[in-house]
Amino acid sequence: MLNIHDIMETITMIQEENLDIRTITMGVSLLDCADSDIKASCRKVYEKITRSAEHLVKTGEDIEKLYGIPIINKRISVTPIAMLAAASGGDPVEYAKTLERAARTVGVNFIGGYSALVHKGFSAGDRSLIESIPEALAVTDHICSSVNIGSTKAGINMDAVALMGRVIREAAEKTADRDCIGCAKLVVFCNAPEDNPFMAGAFHGVGEPDCVIHVGVSGPGVVRAALAKCPDVDLSEVANIIKRTAFKITRMGQLVGSEASKRLGVPFGIVDLSLAPTPAVGDSVAYILEEMGLEVCGTHGTTAALALLNDAVKKGGVMASSHVGGLSGAFIPVTEDAGMIDAARSGDLSIEKLEAMTAVCSVGLDMIVIPGDTTAETISAIIADEAAIGMVNFKTTAVRVIPAIGKGVGEELSFGGLLGSGPVMPLHNDRSSAKFIHRGGRIPAPMQSLKN
Amino acid sequence: MRAVISVVGRDSVGILAKVANACSACNANIVDVTQSVLQDMFVMVMLVDISDISVEFNALTKTMTELGESIGMVIHVMHEDIFNSMHRI
Incomplete structure (x- = not known):
């Protein structure tokens, strides 16, 4: 039999001291959704996310009840969208809208990964994605964005740093009527981890498996x-x-x-x-x-x-x-x-x-x-x-x-x-x-x- | 599969009987019971086997929560693994 003090300690932690699981985040790779046609690419993105995460929220809620511990957020992180934008061209905001639709369908709190990794320089898709961030965050509610501008291995890309200063200001201006909330969903990283479950900085790194659960x-x-x-x-x-x-x-x-x-x-x-x-x-x-x-x-x-x-x-x-x-x-x-x-x-x-x-x-x-x-x-x-x-x-x-x-x-x-x-x-x-x-x-x- | 039912509140007559009755109604088999007074509060912990319960686990949790409210106690039902994983290596 378990010790009564241990049991009461656990219950006190949960009931009185706010112990919770902050997030279950499902990482989903979108690399196989890349298409030269942005419409086709968005369609595949929506299908893959809604298929992979169909049961995520329900499963989270079931576990919550079974163990009696609150799980505050159920989230999804995806492959940096700049990589898909590189293949498809077009307006990256389409991806943001697609992710928003997917987030609403599966009922998650956030999808992270409207991101670009530019610590050494910009490749195709990176610049257009970064420039679209203020608009993307203004027209969506559940999308988080991050940009990696430096790393110990690569140094700091100061062109990207200069660009991000402007992007942050613009994101604030575009959402000025909503307490500038756009900027609360945007983070600029140095040495961004590829398996981070926390928002706003979560994205699904290219070295990760096709689908994975982080806590x-x-x-x-x-x-x-x-x-x-x-x-x-x-x-x-x-x-x-x-x-x-x-x-x-x-x-x-x-x-x-x-x-x-x-x-x-x-x-x-x-x-x-x-x-x-x-x-x-x-x-x-x-x-x-x-x-x-x-x-x-x-x-x-x-x-x-x-x-x-x-x-x-x-x-x-x-x-x-x-x-x-x-x-x-x-x-x-x-x-x-x-x-x-x-x-x-x-x-x-x-x-x-x-x-x-x-x-x-x-x-x-x-x-x-x-x-x-x-x-x-x-x-x-x-x-x-x-x-x-x-x-x-x-x-x-x-x-x-x-x-x-x-x-x-x-x-x-x-x-x-x-x-x-x-x-x-x-x-x-x-x-x-x-x-x-x-x-x-x-x-x-x-x-x-x-x-x- | 086993669950821990914890009952906390002011001591009164018949708590054990009422909780045991509710377990029996759901076909949850009581494996062990221990009780104690911690910081002036009556604390009872029951280990129950829920492998063959006649209702969904969520329904059992709900029944117990409501029972707790009706007798002025706080009752939680949680899978035993949460305690095992937290307190045993």
Whole structure:
């Protein structure tokens, strides 16, 4: 018989501490849908997605009921659409509309993969896809887009960085009437992982199988609650507590992923060992850092606390899962994290501190609302800074910033749902980076890339 | 296939009987029962064999949730694998 304390611990984690499986993401390869006729290509894309993912949502719901653990999102990631656009030509927005139709048919929360990989340069289809992103995100609700502009191996494609600054601004302008939500569905990567189950950056890499199931776990509330029970232990013990908790959280992901894979007859890919916050009170990564002893997230010590948290999450999670991948680490999306929102509102959390934090945790400058008058060049410069951290440190970094068109510091945007809301954060908008960005070209790959 | 039924709330007369009755009505065989008082709360955990239940698993969950509401307790039915995978290596 199971121990009654263990049983109650699991139930408390789910009922009171917001433990959930954040996402089951089905990766679907669309390489076999490429056609020189865009209409035929779109038809094949729709058929393949609706066929592969026909039972995805139902299976997710069944597993949810069987184990009594919520599975918040059921999603799909697809082959970067730029590759299909390369074969077919035509207006890539047609693909976005096709994906939107497929998403509605199968009932998933998002489809990710309106993407292009241009870390070394643009090939056929890449530029037209990237230029179409603002329109694609404006006319769809369930489509996420990502662009990889750099990697440790390739360096940073600064022409793409300059282009993405303009694309982000345009995406905000086109959805200005809806709190600029287009930009919440668009992320710019350095070292993008090919098996990421989390949005907005999920896409199905070319090295992946035809169809695969990835799982992203969550659980900041559980970690915080575990730490709250031991307020006076030293940091070695804090790390141990986080490891033990992360192990348990990840085992859930492994269980749900293997069950989903078995029921859908699709291979199990990876568990993404992430602490993904939500705007719900008690489900915040910032609160974990504050539980460790910081008065507010963003003050001195935040980077060190986050480094400890991120490392312990991985150490605990890695033994709990057969395959680990994706982004794997603590997320710090400002508008999606109640504690971060508070810290940003009070001015305790600045974009500079967030940038430092991204050097020691998963992803990057995520869900940050910036002033509406920020120039494309400044956005590009933010991307370049963040990509440089990823490139040099052999890690994934990303930028998902939302220019609040028509708004300035002190005002807020609200996206609703898991995307949350947040205040406009100040930048160095009175100092230009334009000359640097307009130079274009490529930042060469660093010495770290020469490992062979 | 086995499930864990957990019952949490204020202690009162007949909880075990009511839950056992509901199990019997669905042909769920009770394998083990343990109960305890944790932080002033009455906690009962039942391990039941659900291989031959006469209703869908979801219906069993619903029946138990409703029973819980009617007697002022919180009742969860969850597959035992979630506990095994979380607490055993």
